[in-house]
Amino acid sequence: MESKYSDNSIIISGKYKFTLVKNLPVKYLLNIYNSNNRNDKQLFEYVKENIDKIKARSSGKKTVEIKCDKIAYVSRKEARFHLKRIRETGEQEHKKPIRSYECDKCSAWHLTSMPYEVWKELEKTKP
């Protein structure tokens, strides 16, 4: 028995591999629903159960708080794995991410191409 997807589940295959369910593009989710796409059964079930929420998101109503629009990874390990992969595959030729960091907005992990020194300077200017 496979467990159900929640907002914080990670997609384990396909185009959005290693993306948190809540960070998937609304269009992508609506498309799954509208086309009755059951390639990923768990994801389909998730979409079906949360369709109202997803539709609300697509219409721009702020019923669901989305803290961060960056691709989120659940752990440093996960982020580093992805970082390594991107560097090795030559994917994302411009603005290649160079490090991972824990986000203070959504508490997930993101990748950034900003050097640590630059980021630190920017942090200083924040209120």
Ligand SMILES: [Zn+2]
């Ligand atoms: Zn974030």
